[in-house]
Amino acid sequence: MSTFGTLFRVTTFGESHGKSVGCIVDGCPPGLSLVEADIQIQLDRRRPGQSNLTTPRDEKDKVAIQSGTESGITLGTPIGLLVPNQDQRPHDYSETDLYPRPSHADWTYLQKYSIKASSGGGRASARETIGRVAAGAIAEKYLKLVHGVEIVAFVSSVSNIAMPFINEQDERLFPEDFWELLNTIRREEVDKDAVRCPDKTVSDKMRERIHEAKEAKDSVGGTITCVIRNVPVGLGEPCFDKLEAKFAHAMLSIPATKGFEIGSGFKGTTLFGHQHNDPWVLKNDRLGTKTNNSGGTQVIM
Amino acid sequence: MSTFGTLFRVTTFGESHGKSVGCIVDGCPPGLSLVEADIQIQLDRRRPGQSNLTTPRDEKDKVAIQSGTESGITLGTPIGLLVPNQDQRPHDYSETDLYPRPSHADWTYLQKYSIKASSGGGRASARETIGRVAAGAIAEKYLKLVHGVEIVAFVSSVSNIAMPFINEQDERLFPEDFWELLNTIRREEVDKDAVRCPDKTVSDKMRERIHEAKEAKDSVGGTITCVIRNVPVGLGEPCFDKLEAKFAHAMLSIPATKGFEIGSGFKGTTLFGHQHNDPWVLKNDRLGTKTNNSGGTQVIM
Amino acid sequence: MSTFGTLFRVTTFGESHGKSVGCIVDGCPPGLSLVEADIQIQLDRRRPGQSNLTTPRDEKDKVAIQSGTESGITLGTPIGLLVPNQDQRPHDYSETDLYPRPSHADWTYLQKYSIKASSGGGRASARETIGRVAAGAIAEKYLKLVHGVEIVAFVSSVSNIAMPFINEQDERLFPEDFWELLNTIRREEVDKDAVRCPDKTVSDKMRERIHEAKEAKDSVGGTITCVIRNVPVGLGEPCFDKLEAKFAHAMLSIPATKGFEIGSGFKGTTLFGHQHNDPWVLKNDRLGTKTNNSGGTQVIM
C-alpha cells in the first residue's frame, strides 16, 4: 500500500498525468509551527531543472496545505498536501504507449495490474517522490526543533568517480577525514555544489562524467552518503523493526535504488571481529565507543 | 490515525476551515470504471440542505479525482479525492472560540492536543464524513459490480417514533414483514422520503417531530437500520476481526453514534437458546437457516 | 488476523484440540512487576465450572510465562503466555463431525476455509478467549498501577430479568442510583455473587432462570455492564479509531455478542438534544459535566 510509518505516517497519491500529486501526513504532533514555505524549500531542492546536469523540465512544484494547520500551527490532525501537476499532457512520452521501456516499471505494472498509465511512469514516475519529500520536510522540522536532529546527504560517487573513502580499505575501514566530514558537513555546503558532492576535486570529475553521459543521451549511476546527527536514543524496535531495517526499507523503496549499507557496510565483512567491534571507552566522563562501525546503534556521545 | 481498512483502505484529511477535505483510497482494484459522477451521487446524498429538515447550508460539495484513474478506469494505484471547502470562514461559529460546546468534541480536542480548530468542529466536523462517503461510493460500486452486493439503509426511529419492529418483542424477535422489508427495500424508495423512512405513516410522524425540534432550536436522536444483501462468503476474520466487530468499529466511529446491534441485537438477549438459535433447513436444495438471528453470519441462501 | 492493538498488542493462538492455547503480548512497558499469579487470577475468574450455573468442566487452566520477564519484572520484550490443554480429546463433541451446530461457527468455518477442526469449536471455541483474558490481566495491572484505572463489569440482565436501570426511561435516562452504582461498585463485590449481578434481588431471579434453562438443556442470553474509572485523558483517536469505536470492535469480537452501547446508548436516541447534551458545570473548581450521557468522552472530573 502507499503508506509508510506507524506513529508518524505518510500516505501518498498521484501520477504525472493526473490533476495533482500529494500526500496525507498523519500523526504530526500538534503545536508545531508549519507553513507552506517549510515544505516548499524541500520541494525546490527535489525539483529537476535546477542545473544543466539534470532533466531540463522546470516543474515549479507548488505545495498547498489543505488541512491540519490553522494560523500556521499544526492541530495534531492529518495534514493534506497537494502539488498540482502543471502539465498534464497525456502523451508526453508517446512511445511508451507502444513499447515498455527497459528497466522501467512499465511492463511490471502491466503484469501486476493488467493496465498502466499511458504516459510517463504513472505511479512509478519520479513525481511520486514529491509526497515523500513533503512529508519528510515536516518530519525533519519537528526532529530538528525537538531533538536537534541534523540530516545531511551528499553524492559520494558517480559512475566510478568516488570520494576517497569509497573503495578504500584499512583496519579503521574509513579514514579519519571521513569521520571528520560526517561530523561537520552541513547541508548548505552540499547544496552549493551542482553535483551535491562536497569534495571539489571529485565533484569536478563527476560533473564532467555526467556531461559526457548527457551528451551521449545516456545516464550514469551513483551512490549517496547520509549522516544523521543527534538521533534520539531508543528509536527502532528489537527484531523486525530495527532502526537499520526500517532505513533499508525506506531507502530501497526509492525508485532505482539497488543497495543499502549502514556503518561499516559490506567493507566490514572483510574484517576480523577484533578489528570490527566498537570498543567501549570513556568520552566526556560517559560511556562511548572508540569507533562507530555499527553505524550509530551503539554510540552514546 | 485517520486510516481504516487493510486491503481496501481509506485515509481521510480535512477540517471545515481548510482549503479542502478529502481522502486517499488505496487498494481499489484496477480496471474498474470510475468517474467523478460515481462519487458525486453519494456526496449529494450526504449533503446537508436537501430538505427543510436539516441544516440550511447548501454546501455543494464537488469532488475532483486527483489520481488513480485514467480515461475513467482505475489503475490500481491510490485514488486521491478532493472536495474544496467553498466557505472557509475562520470564525463562523465565533462563540466556540470562547466556550466549548456541550456534547461536542471541542473540550476533548483541547485536552488531547492542547489546541483546536477555532471554528466549527475542526476535524470533528461532520464534513469529515465526506472522505468516508467518497471512499464508500467506490467500494460500493466495486462490490455491486463484482458480487451484486446491495446496501440499503433507512431511518427506523426518530425520538420515540419508531417503525413497528423496533421495541416489539415476540419469539421470532422481528415480525415477518420486517424480514420482507429487509429483503425487498431499495435505496430509490428510501431516498424519495425526506426523512429516509420507508414507512409512510411513521415518516409523517417523524417529520412532525423533527419540525417541532427545529422550531424549538432543538434536535432529536434516532436510529438507522441497514441491510446488506449478497455479501460474499468468508468476509471477516476469526477472533478479533469478526465481520460484526469491524462493522461495530466502523459504525461507532461515525460522529454522535452511541450503539450498534447486529441480527437479534439486544432483543435477542431476552430469549432462551432454543428460541434464538437459527435452525438448519433445506433451502433450494442447499443448507440454509430458518431464521437469521445471527445477522447473516450463518446464512447460506 | 489474530492480532489486536497497536502499541500494546496481543496475538492469540490455539484450538481446544491442540497442545495449548496462548498468546504473545507485545508492547508491554519494561519494569512492570509481573508473575504468573497476576495472570492466573483472571484465568481463574474466566474458567467455566466455578459454580453449578455454568458448564460442568473444570478446566484448571494454568498459565506459564515463556518470555518477556526476568525475576518477575517485564523486560519490554514480547511476553509469551502458554496454557496447556489438559484434555485434547479429538472427538469429544463427535456429532459435530457430521452436522454443523446451529448458531455456531462450524458451517461458517467450512465455507471460509473448506476445513474445520473436528471437535469443539476449534478456533471459535470459548477457549480462544484465554489469550485475551491473559493479555487483559497484564494491561489491567499496568493501567491500575500507573493511572489508577479500575475496571468493573457485572451482569445487568439475564433473559428478561434486568437490573432496574435497564428498560427504564426518564429524562435523565438512568436513575441516580445507577450512577451511584457505577461510581462505587467493586469487582470483589461482583465476584461474590454466582451470577455476577450486584443486585441481590435481581440476582436471585436470574439464578432461578438460569437453572430453569439448564434443566431444560437450554441456555439464556444476557447483557453485561462495564464501568472503567480513571481513564487517562486522550485515549483514542479522532475519526476512525475513536475510543468508543475501538471498544465496540473489541466487544463485538467476543463470541456470541450482538450489541454494544456506550453512554446513553439506544435510549439516548429517544431524547431531544436539550435533554441529552451534557451541560458544562463547575466541579471542584474545574470544568466538568452535569451528566455523562456521552459515556465518558466529555467528562473531566
Added chain:
Amino acid sequence: MSTFGTLFRVTTFGESHGKSVGCIVDGCPPGLSLVEADIQIQLDRRRPGQSNLTTPRDEKDKVAIQSGTESGITLGTPIGLLVPNQDQRPHDYSETDLYPRPSHADWTYLQKYSIKASSGGGRASARETIGRVAAGAIAEKYLKLVHGVEIVAFVSSVSNIAMPFINEQDERLFPEDFWELLNTIRREEVDKDAVRCPDKTVSDKMRERIHEAKEAKDSVGGTITCVIRNVPVGLGEPCFDKLEAKFAHAMLSIPATKGFEIGSGFKGTTLFGHQHNDPWVLKNDRLGTKTNNSGGTQVIM
C-alpha cells in the same frame, strides 16, 4: 514490534533464559500438509554446533506445533510454534551482568528499556531467529508447493576470501558462470559444504580463515548470496512496499547485518545507463530481458 508481514504474518517471542522461544504464524492458508518435521528440518539447518566451525553448543531445538493444524493439515488458523529452551542458565555469560559487550545490543537495550536480560543477549540473542526460521519453513513449503518457488542461499565471501563474481567488474557486471550458478544451484549441494560455499576451492580457503579466527578467539565477517527462482508475478507494492524494499527490511532485521544489495547492487552504480538497462528480447516467443541487472523485478521468462 515483534511482528512481520501483512497477509502471512509472524510474531515471535523468547529470550535465551526463558522457558521457550517461538512464534505465531498467522495467515497460513488452510489445507496445507504440515507436520513438525517440515519445520524441524530447517531448525536443524539453523542450529549452531553442526560443525567445528561454529559455536560448540549443541542446542537440539525441538519444535512443537501448538495449534493451527489437525491431523497434519493446516486449518487456516494461527499456528503456534514452541521450542523449549533446554538450558535456562540465568548466568551463563556472567560478565555481561557487569559490562556491556562491545558491538552487542546490551547497552542499547539498557538505554531503551532501562533493563535488560541478565544473561546472553536476551531478545537480541541469536535464538530469536528460531521463530523466523520456523515461520520461514512454513512459508517456503507453501510457496514451493503452489508456485514451485526455490530459495537457495550460500556463503559468497568470508573475510576477504570471495567467490570470483564478488569484487569483479565488467560490462555485464557478473560473469556468465555466476548466472549459470544462480540458475542451477541447489540447496542440497550447498548444505554438503561445512562453510555453505558451493565453490570448493574458495570454501577450503574460507574454512582455513575461520579456523584461524577461531583459534585466535576471534570471528570473521562474510556475505551471503541468495537466489529465489519462480517468484510469482506481482509480489510487492508500488512505492513504499516494493519487493526489494521488503527484502531489505527483512534482511537488515537479521542480527549483525550491515548491508543489502539486489540485482546489480552497488556495482551497478559504476555503469552508464546503456550498460545497465536490461534490454527487452524475445525469449521462447515471450517478452524477456537479455540481462537481469534489476534483480528480477523486470524479468518474465
